Amino acid sequence: MRSITSTSRKNTLRAAALVASAAMVVVGVQSGSATAKTDRENGAQALALSAGQRSAALKSAQTEAGSTAAKIGLGGKEKLVVRDVIKDADGTVHTRYERTYEGLPVLGGDLVVHETKSGSRSVDKATDANISVPTTTPSLAPSAAKKSALSASAEEKNAKTDSQAPRKVVWAASGKPVLAYETVVTGVQKDGTPSKLHVITDASTGKKLFQREAIETGTGTSTYSGNVPLTTTKTGSGFQLEDGARGGHKTYDLNQGTSGTGSLYTNSTDTWGGGRQTAGVDAHYGAAVTWDFYKNVLGRTGIKNDGKAAYSRVHYGDNYVNAFWDDECFCMTYGDGENNSHPLTSLDVAAHEMSHGVTSATxxxxxxxxxxxxxxxxxxxxxxxxxxxxxxxxxxxxxxxxxxxxxxxxxxxxxxxxxxxxxxxxxxxxxxxxxxxxxxxxxxxxxxxxxxxxxxxxxxxxxxxxxxxxxxxxxxxxxxxxxxxxxxxxxxxxxxxxxxxxxxxxxxxxxxxxxxxxxxxxxxxxxxxxxxxxxxxx
The missing domain is CATH 1.10.390.10 (Neutral Protease Domain 2)
Structure with missing residues (x-):
């Protein structure tokens, strides 16, 4: 465990006992020593595959993709393209596929096939619709789809836009599958955040069917850094502090607890700050800046240089006057300071804590x-x-x-x-x-x-x-x-x-x-x- 301050500093003596005891609680609970896992839980643990093992599993699954498509009842014009394979300790294999129709990507057609060691099989699909379109020859020219996509980006007030060539797809994510174009418009959002706007256009009518910003961002008012950009994840009911652009970094509210992860920050809108959220904004922003600093300045992707994020926990303990890095949970933790009124979540503290992880990994x-x-x-x-x-x-x-x-x-x-x-x-x-x-x-x-x-x-x-x-x-x-x-x-x-x-x-x-x-x-x-x-x- 690494902390930002010395426990011998006079004005933090009263927090020293909390630092020591809390450290034991965090490590004990999160390492799994407090609660034994059941055999079922152990069996469901995914096996760690080496790069070679994962490559072999993907190749094998792709070789058998045709047979799998037939077994799960796909039509003759459909094919499966393997995207990922996960093998559990109990022998269950979960294979994630993308789907094509007459060679065209089916957006919203992805599925996961689960097969147990005994051979029983189940499937989770993004859509239950029958994938079929009357023709794969569009009546709309690609240039018209591009124009529509650029217009959609302009409505978002994105700047410095550029468009990739539209590609033909089958749109199956909502309603009846239709032939469509997907156009990706790159640019810069109003706040300076990069933009990758995906626009789906009906290839027959020219109607815009869907658009999404691949760079999910929000804004938040922090305690120390003013109004800052945040990369968040959209959910069915709102947004959460999960940074998909930086290894999936998540920020949690411990609500003055001293173990576990607490509650993932969620909000009905993508504007954050005020009350308990403000410390979360600081921590989430600090983690993003630190990730970008290491990647853009030093060429390091993530604390372990493996593209994976740690996570942050704020509102730790009661009147906890410290912040620390813990290798066991691979996370940063921040107290709220004197009288729970001054969270230790400033930017340099956040980067300080994450850098302890870098030192540990090097x-x-x-x-x-x-x-x-x-x-x-x-x-x-x-x-x-x-x-x-x-x-x-x-x-x-x-x-x-x-x-x-x-x-x-x-x-x-x-x-x-x-x-x-x-x-x-x-x-x-x-x-x-x-x-x-x-x-x-x-x-x-x-x-x-x-x-x-x-x-x-x-x-x-x-x-x-x-x-x-x-x-x-x-x-x-x-x-x-x-x-x-x-x-x-x-x-x-x-x-x-x-x-x-x-x-x-x-x-x-x-x-x-x-x-x-x-x-x-x-x-x-x-x-x-x-x-x-x-x-x-x-």
Whole structure:
């Protein structure tokens, strides 16, 4: 478990016992140790298939698709195209298919065939309608369908639109199946969100039958970041905080509970915020920004780089003054702060927590001693970089950690990267005793390194915040820019750091990473070496 604050900080002492006990509750319940699963439940567990096993299962299912189509009673003009295969521990196989009619995709014709080990079979279909159309020759020209689709996109006030060539389909998702065109219009929505508008046009009458935005988005008013875009999922009765564009990340309300997932946030409209929703908006937005930061800046898709999302839980406990990452549940959890009135869901905190997961999935820096300080610093570094990446006008990027959540009650941040000792406990420079202090404070020199490497020493003002960063050896540093500093730290973390990396090894690792990225004789390499010296790591 990784938290944003030190439990030794004076104003959070009263929360320390809750932190410890809650951690045990979360891990115990979610790991399954509290409740034994029944044999039936175990049998229904999907088997983990390797890439090769999954490929073989798909190939086998496609080979047998013709036979399967006949067995489930499809017509002679219909064929099945395998999309997925899931095998349960008890031998049941669930095969998901798309359907074609005379070679045309049948939209709304997908189905799942379930076959038990004994051979009994059942089918779940998207439609029970008989798939048949009088002709597959359209009377409407493709250009007319394209014009109709572009018009539909214009009505949505999308900008920078472009259309793919319409494709012939059979529309079976509603009513009697008809021959139609599907046209995808790409563009930009009013709020700057990408648009992929799918428009279905009757190929005989030209009537628009259906349209859908593939990029499902909403908006929400957050506590710290103002009005922000949200990617949500539409349901039959409204919307829910599930981000299908980013691995399916979900945001839950624990309702002051300390175990389980609580309730998935839902809303009748796609406009969020106010009351208990606001913390959920912050967490959902923070997770999306962090995903995009890692993907767009560092080329990493998801915390484990497997395209899968974690999830977020807000409103944890009662007066819980902390936030944490837990590898067991693969999730972020946020308390509501003093008097349950100040949720710890600011953007840099969200990115900080998710970055603990990245560290766990890569170097696995031990959470104690110097490696623990580097672990904490890594989350501060990427949390800061994500905050700058977001370019949010309400919560501007800065080198202050947790400045928005006011956990100290006096408007000061948790940590300062330009001069870590300003918090009263963190260290500015390395010393032989560094590994003996709390990891939230031994992170100081690495945070200082990142600031100096990014911005240089001395006094300067960035986004309205004034910094004055000193050096151990009184050297003057110019900095190489935050983008390069971020990439160097990430490459070192994922390529050279290990679980036991200390500050001396971190210096070696970042120099290797810099040599890889920019060359061993580059200005960047010299800057990295000089910056480590400037925090007394030689």
């Amino acid at each position: 170097a696995g820096l031990n959470y104690s001693g110097e490696s623990g300080g580097l672990n904490e610093a890594t989350s501060d570094i990427f949390g800061t970089a994500a905050e700058f990446y977001a370019n949010n006008g309400t919560d501007k990027g800065d080198y202050l950690i947790g400045e928005a959540i006011d956990i100290n009650g006096d408007g000061t941040p948790l940590r300062y990267m330009d001069k870590p000792s300003k918090d009263g406990a963190s260290k500015d420079y390395w010393s032989s005793s560094l590994g003996n202090i709390d990891v939230h404070y031994s992170s100081g020199p690495a945070n200082h390194f990142f600031y100096l490497l990014s911005e240089g020493s001395g006094t300067k003002t960035i986004n309205g915040v004034t910094y004055n960063s000193p050096t151990y050896d009184n050297s003057k540093l110019a900095g190489i820019g935050r983008d390069k500093a971020t990439k160097i730290w990430y490459k070192a973390l994922t390529t050279y750091f290990t679980s036991t990396t200390n500050y001396k090894a971190a210096r070696a690792g970042t120099l290797k990473a810099t040599a890889d990225l920019y060359g061993a004789t580059s200005a960047e390499y010299k800057a990295v070496a000089a910056t480590w010296t400037a925090i007394n790591v030689k």
